[in-house]
Amino acid sequence: MSALIRMRLAGLLRTGRAVAPLLAGLITLGTLYGGGRAQPAEAYGVSAVVLFPVLAWQTKILLDVEPDVQRRLAQVTVGVARERLAGLLAAGVAALVTVAVALLFPWLVGGVSGPVDPGDRSIPVGLALGVWAHLLVVPAAVALGALASRASVGGAGYGVAVLALGGVGAVVLGLTGSVAPWLAPPIMAAARTTGGDAAALTLLGLSGWALAWSGAVVGGYLWRRRAEG
Amino acid sequence: MLGPMRLEDVWLRYHRRGPWVLRGIDVRIGPGEVAVVLGRNGVGKSTLLQVAAGVLRPGRGRVTDRPARVGWVPERFPADQPFTVARYLTGMARVAGLGRAAADEAVTSWTDRLGLSAFRSVRLPELSKGTAQKVGLAQAMLRPPGLLVLDEPWEGLDAATRELVPELIAEVLAADGSVLVSDHRGETIQLPAARRWLVADGSLSEETPSTDETFAVVEVAVPAARVAGTVARLRAEGHQVLRVRSDACAAAPEARPAEPLRAAGAARSAEPPIGVAGALAAEQSEAVDAAVEPAAGEAR
Numbered sequence: 425m426s427a428l429i430r431m432r433l434a435g436l437l438r439t440g441r442a443v444a445p446l447l448a449g450l451i452t453l454g455t456l457y458g459g460g461r462a463q464p465a466e467a468y469g470v471s472a473v474v475l476f477p478v479l480a481w482q483t484k485i486l487l488d489v490e491p492d493v494q495r496r497l498a499q500v501t502v503g504v505a506r507e508r509l510a511g512l513l514a515a516g517v518a519a520l521v522t523v524a525v526a527l528l529f530p531w532l533v534g535g536v537s538g539p540v541d542p543g544d545r546s547i548p549v550g551l552a553l554g555v556w557a558h559l560l561v562v563p564a565a566v567a568l569g570a571l572a573s574r575a576s577v578g579g580a581g582y583g584v585a586v587l588a589l590g591g592v593g594a595v596v597l598g599l600t601g602s603v604a605p606w607l608a609p610p611i612m613a614a615a616r617t618t619g620g621d622a623a624a625l626t627l628l629g630l631s632g633w634a635l636a637w638s639g640a641v642v643g644g645y646l647w648r649r650r651a652e653g
Numbered sequence: 654m655l656g657p658m659r660l661e662d663v664w665l666r667y668h669r670r671g672p673w674v675l676r677g678i679d680v681r682i683g684p685g686e687v688a689v690v691l692g693r694n695g696v697g698k699s700t701l702l703q704v705a706a707g708v709l710r711p712g713r714g715r716v717t718d719r720p721a722r723v724g725w726v727p728e729r730f731p732a733d734q735p736f737t738v739a740r741y742l743t744g745m746a747r748v749a750g751l752g753r754a755a756a757d758e759a760v761t762s763w764t765d766r767l768g769l770s771a772f773r774s775v776r777l778p779e780l781s782k783g784t785a786q787k788v789g790l791a792q793a794m795l796r797p798p799g800l801l802v803l804d805e806p807w808e809g810l811d812a813a814t815r816e817l818v819p820e821l822i823a824e825v826l827a828a829d830g831s832v833l834v835s836d837h838r839g840e841t842i843q844l845p846a847a848r849r850w851l852v853a854d855g856s857l858s859e860e861t862p863s864t865d866e867t868f869a870v871v872e873v874a875v876p877a878a879r880v881a882g883t884v885a886r887l888r889a890e891g892h893q894v895l896r897v898r899s900d901a902c903a904a905a906p907e908a909r910p911a912e913p914l915r916a917a918g919a920a921r922s923a924e925p926p927i928g929v930a931g932a933l934a935a936e937q938s939e940a941v942d943a944a945v946e947p948a949a950g951e952a953r
Contacts, residue, residue, distance in 0.1 A: 434735075500723050500725045
């Protein structure tokens with residue numbers, strides 16, 4: 425399966441289609457960090473929110489780069505379950521690379537500062553919370569991108585609609601006082617947590633919520649592709 | 654040894670409210686057997702092959718005892734990929750589970766055998782249709798398949814590679830593999846031992862070889878521009894078109910009775926005639942066997 429993951433990542437890189445979402449992410453982060461310096465946990469919380477649609481888009485591109493017939497050839501060769509899993513894992517690996525760039529980026533442009541007041545979090549703690557917030561976003565974004573992929577929805581228009589709905593919905597439904605916050609992945613809640621009280625139980629609860637949401641959406645993706653194999 | 658692969662009461666449609674493309678297919682194919690899937694365009698030959706290969710899941714029914722290693726040659730190879738021939742085939746060999754050395758060896762062996770050596774560093778989108786089809790053939794054979802599914806494998810291939818296809822099929826059969834092949838060109842005439850599955854209206858029937866029908870071969874010369882129409886008409890009438898060839902000698906429109914029966918049609922235009930050799934069934938057969946060799950210059 426690792427060979428299929430490598431082949432799909434190579435396909436993404438060689439077509440150059442990975443550049444667009446990466447650029448979009450960097451431009452947005454540049455705008456974000458250009459507004460002034462912030463402490464790591466707070467800055468990374470917002471960065472994770474920004475990255476959610478970017479990573480979902482990147483996932484959709486990765487899965488769509490491969491022609492349909494080639495995807496079926498891979499399925500015949502490795503089996504249905506491994507073919508699906510290889511696509512999700514390849515998207516996960518690509519997302520982790522983008523996350524690493526996003527975590528490094530504010531340090532390069534001077535967008536983060538150390539603790540100012542006595543009650544502020546130390547840099548390592550802020551960094552750890554930031555990494556957690558980004559890792560929370562990865563499975564949710566990969567799941568949304570997979571659901572929006574051509575193999576799942578067919579036409580390009582539907583895919584864009586799923587991406588847009590998912591991206592906007594995650595922000596709108598994640599606002600404080602939302603009537604149905606559970607319909608969206610907890611990326612907004614995670615951003616609020618990194619900037620405020622980050623109790624262990626809260627982090628655990630949000631992690632479980634993110635995984636459950638991602639699992640449900642991946643289930644939808646697999647269900648959409650049930651006719652294949 | 655694995656028993657025969659079975660398709661048990663297989664039904665398939667592409668959309669929930671769409672028409673059934675396959676209806677209650679019940680068929681089996683055992684190790685060492687080859688079956689040719691015949692039928693008109695759009696009757697579900699490719700769909701049946703994809704169900705057998707594991708590309709499509711039946712809406713109802715099931716496929717049992719499918720060999721673990723399946724090689725599938727799609728009707729059109731997906732050449733729109735950012736890899737060279739060598740890199741693609743090596744990648745597919747690794748995906749199929751071969752180690753680095755074994756993958757390199759398999760790729761070298763199959764590129765040599767299929768005449769792809771000169772194209773190893775050529776990017777897939779730059780290949781001609783026939784060369785891309787060879788890559789499709791190679792990827793299916795990198796690891797000896799227990800089931801080889803060939804969807805119109807002769808399409809676009811040059812004469813030398815067309816001759817190679819029956820050889821590859823024989824090798825798979827010799828290793829106790831099974832082969833399913835669809836063909837509308839009549840190349841499967843080269844597979845005399847093949848079972849013949851006829852797909853019509855979503856159903857499948859197996860054609861049993863007839864022993865009491867008498868056939869005669871009639872050679873007909875027609876203007877090149879009318880070949881397609883003549884072949885289509887002959888097939889529509891139930892005749893088996895064995896092959897089409899470019900033949901300068903056929904310009905003389907003289908009937909030459911011989912054994913078997915030969916007839917030459919009068920060429921009324923200045924266009925060079927093309928010979929159409931067909932078996933005219935003494936009694937009209939329902940089976941439309943397509944055995945057409947491309948006219949000169951058609952295959953790349």
